[in-house]
Amino acid sequence: MSHINRTIKPFELNAFRYGAEDFYTVSEKDVMGKWSVFFFYPADFTFVCPTELEDLASNYDHFLKLGVEIYSVSTDSHWTHKAWHEKSEAVGTVRFPMLSDDQFKLSKQFKVLRPNEGRSERATFVLDPKGTVQAYEVTSEGMGRDADELLRKVKAAIHVYENPDERCPAKWREGEETLVPTLDLTGKI
Numbered sequence: 171m172s173h174i175n176r177t178i179k180p181f182e183l184n185a186f187r188y189g190a191e192d193f194y195t196v197s198e199k200d201v202m203g204k205w206s207v208f209f210f211y212p213a214d215f216t217f218v219c220p221t222e223l224e225d226l227a228s229n230y231d232h233f234l235k236l237g238v239e240i241y242s243v244s245t246d247s248h249w250t251h252k253a254w255h256e257k258s259e260a261v262g263t264v265r266f267p268m269l270s271d272d273q274f275k276l277s278k279q280f281k282v283l284r285p286n287e288g289r290s291e292r293a294t295f296v297l298d299p300k301g302t303v304q305a306y307e308v309t310s311e312g313m314g315r316d317a318d319e320l321l322r323k324v325k326a327a328i329h330v331y332e333n334p335d336e337r338c339p340a341k342w343r344e345g346e347e348t349l350v351p352t353l354d355l356t357g358k359i
Contacts, residue, residue, distance in 0.1 A: 224260035240266040
């Protein structure tokens with residue numbers, strides 16, 4: 171069952187963010203009105219996850235310039251997120267909110283909770299300003315994601331959202347030519 175065009179439902183999770191004076195909560199209200207990426211990962215203090223978060227952190231300013239907020243999500247507690255941020259050189263670069271889904275609210279909502287494990291799949295969801303899923307991917311345990319490719323997909327999603335008559339072809343990059351589906355174009359690509 172596809173997640174495309176599904177709208178986020180109400181939720182409220184504890185969060186840790188470097189530089190914040192205290193823990194705080196994030197809800198669906200924080201997501202509405204802007205582009206958001208929910209970046210689920212299996213667990214803190216693991217192997218592939220810190221490499222992904224560090225890669226995403228190194229691209230965070232690019233997402234912010236587009237008006238996109240990143241939310242990393244695991245089923246670890248917000249306390250554990252703070253401890254990991256302080257212990258790991260890679261995770262110490264993270265400036266975006268790290269959400270604690272320790273009651274599995276978002277993992278169940280996005281259907282990425284691993285049965286009998288209490289951990290989430292390695293999954294990414296791109297939501298538009300209405301809280302509607304425009305893109306997502308789920309990868310296997312050992313396969314890390316690429317923030318540059320995610321950024322490309324987010325730019326394409328934003329372009330199509332703002333230009334609903336256009337389509338972004340394979341490997342499309344911001345500023346490149348798009349396609350406008352017409353009867354004349356059919357069969358000519």
